[in-house]
Amino acid sequence: MNQEAYETDIAIVGAGVGGAYSAWRLRDKISAPEHQKIDLEGKRLYEYGWWSLMDWVLSREAIELINDAGGYDAPFRNWNAAVAMDVFRNNAPGWDVPSRMIATGFQSLPEALVQGFINQGGRYHSRHRLCAITPFEQQGQTRVKLVFENARGTRMVVNARHAILGLPKRSLELLDQDSVHLRTAEIQSDIDSVISKPAIKLYLGYPYPWWKVLGIRGGKSVTDLQIKQSYYFGAEEDRPAGEAGNTNALLLAAYTDGRVLDYWHPLARGNEFAGAENPFVPVGQSPLPNESRATNNQVVQAQKELKALHDLKYIPKPYTAAYMDWSQDPYGGGYSLWKPGQKSLATQKRMRHLPGLPIHICGDSYSDLQGWVEGALTSTELMLEEHFQLERPHWIEKDYLSRFAE
Numbered sequence: 001m002n003q004e005a006y007e008t009d010i011a012i013v014g015a016g017v018g019g020a021y022s023a024w025r026l027r028d029k030i031s032a033p034e035h036q037k038i039d040l041e042g043k044r045l046y047e048y049g050w051w052s053l054m055d056w057v058l059s060r061e062a063i064e065l066i067n068d069a070g071g072y073d074a075p076f077r078n079w080n081a082a083v084a085m086d087v088f089r090n091n092a093p094g095w096d097v098p099s100r101m102i103a104t105g106f107q108s109l110p111e112a113l114v115q116g117f118i119n120q121g122g123r124y125h126s127r128h129r130l131c132a133i134t135p136f137e138q139q140g141q142t143r144v145k146l147v148f149e150n151a152r153g154t155r156m157v158v159n160a161r162h163a164i165l166g167l168p169k170r171s172l173e174l175l176d177q178d179s180v181h182l183r184t185a186e187i188q189s190d191i192d193s194v195i196s197k198p199a200i201k202l203y204l205g206y207p208y209p210w211w212k213v214l215g216i217r218g219g220k221s222v223t224d225l226q227i228k229q230s231y232y233f234g235a236e237e238d239r240p241a242g243e244a245g246n247t248n249a250l251l252l253a254a255y256t257d258g259r260v261l262d263y264w265h266p267l268a269r270g271n272e273f274a275g276a277e278n279p280f281v282p283v284g285q286s287p288l289p290n291e292s293r294a295t296n297n298q299v300v301q302a303q304k305e306l307k308a309l310h311d312l313k314y315i316p317k318p319y320t321a322a323y324m325d326w327s328q329d330p331y332g333g334g335y336s337l338w339k340p341g342q343k344s345l346a347t348q349k350r351m352r353h354l355p356g357l358p359i360h361i362c363g364d365s366y367s368d369l370q371g372w373v374e375g376a377l378t379s380t381e382l383m384l385e386e387h388f389q390l391e392r393p394h395w396i397e398k399d400y401l402s403r404f405a406e
Contacts, residue, residue: 144161146159270295272293352383
């Protein structure tokens, strides 16, 4: 087995938004919220589970309505009630918050951050799994040894003064037993302080945005059908610098989590969806990686439910279909939720710098905006300011991060 090794100052693992933002912010260095204090029957709000709390004040029918109308299965997870209260308050109807999309696609954001890092001399390795991380002493300083493995089984060793892990709970749990320093009772308790929430998405590409005949120009629909949530996007020709005459349009046909996944997981088995012919996409030249391609079973069921949701007898056959299941390793879930009894701010602070180790864990999994890019960015920015002495960027409002820091 081939093995490559090199030295570096800071090793960043996980090139999602948190990891990419860390790299971009560090590029020039190359070379308790009040609601947690509420008492209820002699206990603090954070000590309760959200489902338990709702059972006190709502009927079973009301809880089912929240689940059906909200689009998420979150009411049926007994997660930290204090954090849940804040999440639902911030996402309540009536907030006049504009929504925008990146013209070149969201993927271009982490790619641009990483490219800025590379332009300053940083190294970037894609599709490498972190197998183990162990501290060692060198010249009176504690450093860390990181062992990575690519798809071919080739291993690479990186020795660093600091390691930033933008990883979810399951990825941390999958580290080899050599990572004994992450197996201490205190660190293991903090890693286990969140629940991994399974979720899937099924995207369908159509020859035209058929939903526009219903007056739908964007936004989403929520249903009690198995697809749960659908998000509408425009045609390719409508994008900035879009291809003239290209009416291909994308629909996030199914965004589901929780109990309904027992319905979708069996449909992931079967023949891959072939797709209809399309003048703008050559047959057999799908840009999707094999692991992201949907099955015929999934597409047939989604098409059936989309017709029922929109009360249509006909919708065109998709030319492509993509499926993502975040419950699979190394993700373990689409997003995380704090467990009851967790003082989330204190836990986040410990995770941003593990006691006695030059290891920093950030990202949305261990933030107070779990499941959101903002959570990853907020967690990462606090870590960079606290432990790498970076000045806060001018575009972040002075008091914005105060409610996320203990």
